[in-house]
Amino acid sequence: MNGRRISYFEASARMRLSGLVDAGSFSEFCPPEMRQTSPHLAQLGAPQAFDDGVVVGRASLAGHAVLIAAQEGRFIGGSVGEVHGAKICGLLDKAMVERPAAVLLLVDSGGVRLHEANAGLIAISEIMRAVLQVQAAGIPVFALVGGSCGAFGGMGIVTRLCAEVVMSEQGRLGLSGPEVIETVKGVEEFDSRDRALVWRITGGKLRRALGDATRLVDDLIPAFRAAAADLIERYQTHPLTPAHLDTLLDEQARLAARSERFASARDGLEIWQAAAFADASQVPELTVEEFNLQLGEPA
């Protein structure tokens, strides 16, 4: 449709999923009609979802077989409970058998579901282990982050374990969310209601400038699809190989140096300045295309 642009940020998990993969190629595992709901939420008398807030299944993307999970941020903040986590874990286990071209995690989550406490924490650690196992077997896992809940808590860690992190400007990535930091450390530490500050610190542009995200794309489902398809092609020609210890040590040294360099930074602006943007104060205004150009990436 003329000028119709489908926002990834505003779409539901199922809309993202169906717009991302080849039309009609998706088949769902554990679909809602199986009603695999959370036993913990039932005990608490809390509302449940027949898919427990995550959609998992098999599809093709630009003709390549993929396994794919999409978290629904509108159901308890995309939080990971026991069933939710088991579905993602099961998907990753299946990758070891089916060997798809890639596993796609459409992350939209604040982390562990607090109602499910230990079961959720265990689920997150199982997902982390599974991601590493799948990638050790040469299958890349991509995290796509552009939903309203971002990728926080345990899902923030899972996201950084992935071989590629595709973000939009609207996407956010971090460990403790802004509200958590404010609650624990006080509003002087982080004013979670200052939306501009929250985005300058956790948003896609900062994460891309820091290298936590490997691609920055427009907030459009087709833009995420194009990036994912392009990455799959790249891993087809340059397969993922297990990292050598030296590479990992180098990466750790790089991160340690980064952490030290920006230890006193209070705002994303300071990091954009250091990242040699022509005018750091203008970075929030840049289009994705302009941003990527200034970062030295071909559009």
Added chain:
Amino acid sequence: MTTKCWDTRARNRAERLARAASFTAGRIVSSEHIVALLEAVIEPGDRVCIEGNNQKQADFLARSLVKTDPARVRELHLVQSVLALPEHIDLIERGQVSLIDFSFSGPQANRLARLVESGKITIGAIHTYLELFARYFVDLTPRVALIAAQAADRDGNLYTGPNTEDTPAIVEATAFKGGIVIAQVNEIVDKLPRVDIPADWVNFVIQAPTPHYIEPLFTRDPALITEIQVLMGMIAIKGLYAEYGITRLNHGIGFDTAAIELLLPTYAADLGLKGKICTHWALNPHPTLIPAIEAGFVESVHSFGSEVGMERYTAARPDIFFVGQDGSMRSNRAFCQAAGHYACDLFIGSTLQIDLQGNSSTATKGRIAGFGGAPNMGADARGRRHASPAWLRAGREGRGNIAMPRGQKLVVQIVETFREHMQPTFVERLDAWDLAATANMELPPVMIYGEDLTHIITEEGIANLLMCTTPQEREQAIRGVAGYTPVGMARDLRMVANLRDRGIIRRPEDLGIRKRDATRDLLAARSIKDLVHISGGLYDPPKQFRNW
């Protein structure tokens, strides 16, 4: 034989100016003398206008007036379009005001209602803007006008900038009828970009310590537009704009009409309507109109006032907006109200309550909010004598085949059946009746009378009130689009079905609109930032609308 004196007002003005001469030299007055100046030139019982527009406020002069001695500055008759600042009401509470005539009191509506109920103030009348401006030239001419401008030169010429608004109407009435004009300006410069008010209409100029306040009243964040509003926008575009070929129009402020503006470059363009609808506007520079302008939908926009952040954009689009040779926009509320009344074929806006006759009101008990400009936009212009296809068609539908051909303006209310807190929009009896009783008003404050209303759009569809032949049909047409409100539930199913068969009620599906297509993805911009990008960086939104 005594000779009649014909220049008492001019002599009186000279006396007032003489009293001020001791601490003024020429027109420029230091801000520390402002209270003394006001006490010198204002006499008890004066009719005073403190320029309080929809947006721009002479706030420094209002604050200063509150500091004057109530023994000297008293029994004032305030005649101004908007009572927006707390100081306007403070002045009443201090007992310095005996009578007010105004148009709109939005932010102060509660305090004003309490003062009226306790008998501390008498309201002469609540007007529309155009009506009050008209009375400035008949029986409500101000004696002292306290106005606001962007800049003055050393001679006292004024530059208003894009927010010209009410200033020309106020100054013209005051300056030419023996009155005194005092202007607060943000800066005094050697050379003005242009002269909006000539110096010899102005008596005193004061540089205010802080720039005058301007309210960004017309900015609607696209992120807050709901899918129901998208649906209603699609209904308006396909069922009304396309149907009647609406090229000249005015939009109210609200998310419903913002949705229509954002659907023009997408949904309306897909329907092939570019160049056929929405080409000429009487409208403030709404940021949500940027995508339609950039897409080439819009040919002309004349504005009542400006909008904060739109200065560079309007200046860069002089083919579209009214822009001076200096390169900045000029607005004029009086002319734009006239344009909206006489030169537009359609008005569409939102409201809080609609009754079974189609009368609508934004009045609620305990608030005297007034009218603003909507009643002039939302009324048939009975003095209109030029024809247009849309106007003629509405006339045929409304008046039938009577001997004398005559058109009618399309006046549309676009509302959800329930507003916030699940309050039904459709009611048997308007709250305006209760307000009129408690505030001793002669007229219940009705924003748009049922006899002027031609269409109602809700998420349930369109009711075409023009084609209703009896009051009973009209009532059922209104009930028929009132959804699950008590008024809607009380509909006569058979009559409503009959109205639908005759095309008086049209559901989305009757118009070929699938409700599931009504998603936010149809909006040409979904955030303030999208608007900035679409404007090529020319739109500079105020801080409260930024999340970056």
